[in-house]
Amino acid sequence: MKRKILVIDDEKAVCKMLEKFLVQQGHKPISALSGKEGLKKLQKEKPHIVLLDIRMPDMDGVETLKEIRKLDKRVGIIMITAVKKDAVGRECLKLGAYGYITKPFDFDYLERTLTIKLLDFAGEE
Amino acid sequence: MRIANKISFSFLVTGLAVASIVSPIVYSTVKNDLEKTIFAHLETTAHSRTEHIITFLNDDKGKVAMLAESDSVELVLNSYSSGSISFSQVQEKLKHQLQEVLEADEEAFEVFIIDREGKIISSTNDRSVGADKSTDAYFLQGRDRPHIKDVYRSQATGEVGYAISAPIKADQTGELLGVAVFRFSMEDLSAITTDRTGLGESGEIYLINKYKYMITPSRFKKDVILKQKVDTYYANKAIRDFNLYYDPELDEIRGHEHEIKVYPDYRGVRVLGMHGYIPDTQWFLLAEINEEEAFIPLIKLRLLFLMTLLATPVISWLFGTFFAKLITGPITKLHKGIEIIGKGNLNYKVSTDAKDEIGQLSRSFDKMTEDLKTTTTSVHRLDKEVLERRQAESELKVAYDDLKKLQAQLVQTEKMAIIGELSAGVAHEINNPLAVILGETALLLKNKNKDKKLLTTLKTIIEQGERIKLITERLLEFARKRKIPRRAININKALEQSIAFLIYQTKIKNIKIIKEFDSSLPKTFGDKNQLQEVFLNIMFNAVQAMEKGGQLTIKTHITKAQEYGEERELFGPGKKIVAIEFQDTAGGMDEDTLSKIFDPFFSTKAANTGLGLAISHGIIRDHKGLITVQSKPTVGSTFIVKLPIKEGGGR
Numbered sequence: 001m002k003r004k005i006l007v008i009d010d011e012k013a014v015c016k017m018l019e020k021f022l023v024q025q026g027h028k029p030i031s032a033l034s035g036k037e038g039l040k041k042l043q044k045e046k047p048h049i050v051l052l053d054i055r056m057p058d059m060d061g062v063e064t065l066k067e068i069r070k071l072d073k074r075v076g077i078i079m080i081t082a083v084k085k086d087a088v089g090r091e092c093l094k095l096g097a098y099g100y101i102t103k104p105f106d107f108d109y110l111e112r113t114l115t116i117k118l119l120d121f122a123g124e125e
Numbered sequence: 126m127r128i129a130n131k132i133s134f135s136f137l138v139t140g141l142a143v144a145s146i147v148s149p150i151v152y153s154t155v156k157n158d159l160e161k162t163i164f165a166h167l168e169t170t171a172h173s174r175t176e177h178i179i180t181f182l183n184d185d186k187g188k189v190a191m192l193a194e195s196d197s198v199e200l201v202l203n204s205y206s207s208g209s210i211s212f213s214q215v216q217e218k219l220k221h222q223l224q225e226v227l228e229a230d231e232e233a234f235e236v237f238i239i240d241r242e243g244k245i246i247s248s249t250n251d252r253s254v255g256a257d258k259s260t261d262a263y264f265l266q267g268r269d270r271p272h273i274k275d276v277y278r279s280q281a282t283g284e285v286g287y288a289i290s291a292p293i294k295a296d297q298t299g300e301l302l303g304v305a306v307f308r309f310s311m312e313d314l315s316a317i318t319t320d321r322t323g324l325g326e327s328g329e330i331y332l333i334n335k336y337k338y339m340i341t342p343s344r345f346k347k348d349v350i351l352k353q354k355v356d357t358y359y360a361n362k363a364i365r366d367f368n369l370y371y372d373p374e375l376d377e378i379r380g381h382e383h384e385i386k387v388y389p390d391y392r393g394v395r396v397l398g399m400h401g402y403i404p405d406t407q408w409f410l411l412a413e414i415n416e417e418e419a420f421i422p423l424i425k426l427r428l429l430f431l432m433t434l435l436a437t438p439v440i441s442w443l444f445g446t447f448f449a450k451l452i453t454g455p456i457t458k459l460h461k462g463i464e465i466i467g468k469g470n471l472n473y474k475v476s477t478d479a480k481d482e483i484g485q486l487s488r489s490f491d492k493m494t495e496d497l498k499t500t501t502t503s504v505h506r507l508d509k510e511v512l513e514r515r516q517a518e519s520e521l522k523v524a525y526d527d528l529k530k531l532q533a534q535l536v537q538t539e540k541m542a543i544i545g546e547l548s549a550g551v552a553h554e555i556n557n558p559l560a561v562i563l564g565e566t567a568l569l570l571k572n573k574n575k576d577k578k579l580l581t582t583l584k585t586i587i588e589q590g591e592r593i594k595l596i597t598e599r600l601l602e603f604a605r606k607r608k609i610p611r612r613a614i615n616i617n618k619a620l621e622q623s624i625a626f627l628i629y630q631t632k633i634k635n636i637k638i639i640k641e642f643d644s645s646l647p648k649t650f651g652d653k654n655q656l657q658e659v660f661l662n663i664m665f666n667a668v669q670a671m672e673k674g675g676q677l678t679i680k681t682h683i684t685k686a687q688e689y690g691e692e693r694e695l696f697g698p699g700k701k702i703v704a705i706e707f708q709d710t711a712g713g714m715d716e717d718t719l720s721k722i723f724d725p726f727f728s729t730k731a732a733n734t735g736l737g738l739a740i741s742h743g744i745i746r747d748h749k750g751l752i753t754v755q756s757k758p759t760v761g762s763t764f765i766v767k768l769p770i771k772e773g774g775g776r
C-alpha cells in the first residue's frame with residue numbers, strides 16, 4: 001500500500017529531489033511550493049505524512065504547522081530545518097510535529113523516521 | 126648620617142676603643158696581684174700550721190723526756206733492776222706519779238713504763254701492767270732516743286692515737302733502765318688542723334702519714350683516719366720532694382721551692398693546694414681550698430670588667446646623644462622651620478633666642494621668609510588656576526577614553542550582530558542548493574550504477590558537499606539564538622571537567638596548567654555543555670598556539686561590573702559577577718588579530734574552520750555574559766569570560 005507524502009518547500013529543486021527519494025522508497029510524493037499551496041493539497045490529497053520546511057517566505061513552516069493541525073489532527077508532520085539542536089525545531093514538537101530533520105538531508109535518518117511514523121497507519125487503506 | 130648620630134657614634138667608638146685597650150691591661154694586672162694574694166695566703170696558712178704542729182709535737186716529746194729523766198722514776202727502776210723491790214711493788218710505787226703526770230696532760234690517755242726486757246711494769250691503766258711490749262716500736266726505738274710512734278689504732282681499745290717514748294737511763298752509768306711511754310689521742314692535733322679560720326667555705330687542712338693515709342679528720346668525709354688514702358698529685362709530690370731533698374742535719378728541705386698547684390684532691394674536686402712537712406714523724410700537712418672558691422674574687426673581677434666593657438659603649442652613647450642634642454637641637458628646630466615654610470606656611474617663625482651662629486642663621490631665615498611671603502601670594506593664585514585646569518583636562522581625558530572604549534565595544538557588538546545575521550542568511554541560502562546537490566548525488570549512488578569512474582566522481586561530490594554542510598552547520602550554530610536554561614552551574618567544576626579533556630595534549634606539548642580557582646565562587650546559570658564548549662574552544666586555541674610548550678593559567682574569581690559600557694548594560698553598574706580568565710604564554714597577538722579574533726572564518730591556522738571563537742562568542746552572548754581578550758605582544762593573551770551570578774541561588 002503506497003503512502004502519500006506531502007513535501008512543502010519553497011525550493012522546487014528540493015521538492016523534486018525529495019520526490020525522487022520518496023518514489024525510490026515506494027511512497028507516493030506530492031509537492032507544494034508554499035504553505036498556502038500545501039494546505040490546499042493537504043485537504044485535497046489527505047497525505048499520511050507532511051515534510052514541512054520551516055524557513056519559507058510569506059507563510060513559514062511554524063504557521064503552516066499550526067494551520068495543518070487545525071485541519072488535520074492525525075497527519076504526521078516532520079519539520080525540515082537547517083539548524084541542528086534548533087530551538088524552533090523543538091518548539092515545533094510542542095506544536096504537534098512528530099520530529100524534525102536537518103537540511104542537507106541524512107536519507108537514512110529520514111527513512112527511519114518515515115518508517116516508524118508510518119506504522120501508525122499500518123493496515124489502513 | 127645625621128649629625129647627632131655622627132657625634133653619638135664617635136663617642137661610642139672612642140669609648141669602646143678606650144675600654145677595649147685599658148680593660149685587658151688593668152684586668153691582667155689585677156688578676157696577677159689577686160692570684161699572688163690567694164697563693165700567699167694559702168702558703169702562709171700551710172706554713173704556720175706546720176710550725177704549730179712541729180712545736181706541739183716537740184712539747185709532747187719534752188713531757189715524755191721529763192718523766193723519763195725524773196729522779197723518782199730512776200730510783201724505783203734502779204731498785205727493781207737490782208731486785209730490791211718486786212714487780213708488784215713497782216706498780217704501787219710509780220702508779221701515783223704516773224697518774225699525776227696523766228692528769229696534768231689533757232691529751233695523753235695512758236702513761237706507762239716498760240722495763241729493760243719490754244714488759245710494762247707500771248701504768249695508769251692497771252690492766253696494761255705485765256703486757257709484753259718488747260717488739261713494739263716505741264720500745265725498740267725508744268731505748269736509744271725519744272721516739273714518736275706514728276699514728277696507729279690500738280688493738281686493745283680500738284682508739285686511734287700516737288705514742289711518744291723516751292729511754293730511762295741511770296744518771297751515772299748511762300745504763301738503760303726502762304722506757305717511758307705516753308700515749309696521746311688525736312684530739313689536740315685534730316684541733317689544730319680543723320681550725321679553718323681564713324680558709325673560707327671549702328678550705329681544709331689535714332695531715333697524712335708517709336703511707337698517704339689521712340690521720341686528721343676531713344672536712345667533707347666522715348671516718349677517714351687511717352682509712353682514707355690521699356693519692357693526689359700534691360701528696361705524692363710532697364713525699365717525693367721530702368725523700369729527695371730533706372737534709373736531716375739541717376732539718377730542712379733544700380734546693381726546692383714550694384709552689385701552689387691546682388689538682389684534683391682525694392674527692393676528685395679541683396683544689397688549690399700547698400703542703401708542709403713534719404720531718405720527725407714524716408707527716409705531711411696539706412692545705413687545700415676549692416679552686417672554685419679560691420677564684421671567686423677573680424670571677425667577680427672578670428664579671429666587673431665585662432660589665433664595664435659593656436657599659437662603656439652605652440654610657441658613651443648616652444653622653445654622645447646628650448651632646449649631640451645640645452648641638453643639633455637648634456639645627457633641628459631650624460630645619461623643621463624650613464620644612465614647614467617649604468610646605469607653604471610662610472607665617473611660621475623659627476625665632477631662636479640663641480646668641481650663637483645658629484641663632485643668627487635662624488633670624489636671617491625668619492627675615493627671608495617674611496620677604497618671600499609677599500612674593501609668593503601671587504604665584505600661589507596662578508598655581509591654583511593651572512592645577513584646576515589640569516584636573517579638568519584629565520577628567521576630560523578619562524571621559525573621552527571611556528567613550529572611546531564604549532564606542533569600540535558598541536562597534537564590536539554591532540559587528541557581531543551583523544555578522545551573525547549575515548552568516549545565518551548565507552548558510553540558509555547555501556543550504557537549499559546544497560541539500561539538492563547532496564540529495565541528488567546520494568540518489569544517483571543508490572541506483573547502483575556500474576560505472577566506476579562515475580561512482581568516484583559522485584563520491585567526491587558528496588565529500589565536498591559534506592564539507593560545505595559542515596561550514597553551514599557551524600555558521601548556523603554561531604548565528605542561532607540559544608535558549609539558555611536557568612540551571613545553576615558550578616563554574617569551577619565545569620572547568621575541571623573541561624581541563625580533563627586537555628591533559629593528553631598538554632602533556633605531549635609540555636604545557637603546564639595552573640589552576641587558581643576561587644573556592645567561594647558563586648554559581649552562575651545557563652547551559653553547562655555550551656559553557657564547557659566555550660572553555661574548551663579557548664583552551665584548545667591556547668594549547669595550539671603554544672607549540673613549544675608554555676603555561677596555561679586558569680583563574681576564577683568574583684569581580685564587579687564596570688561603571689560604563691557594555692558591562693554596565695549587561696550586568697548593571699558595580700554588580701558582582703563571575704570572571705574566568707585563561708592566560709597563555711603563546712606570545713600574544715597584534716591589534717589587527719585582536720579585533721577580528723571572534724569573527725567567523727577568522728583563523729590564523731590553516732586547519733581551522735575559524736568558527737570556534739565565533740560560536741563561543743555567541744554562546745556567552747546568549748548567557749548574557751561577556752567574552753573579551755587582552756594581549757601583551759611577545760608575552761601572551763588572556764581570554765576573559767564574565768558571567769552574571771545566579772541570583773538567590775547562593776553558592
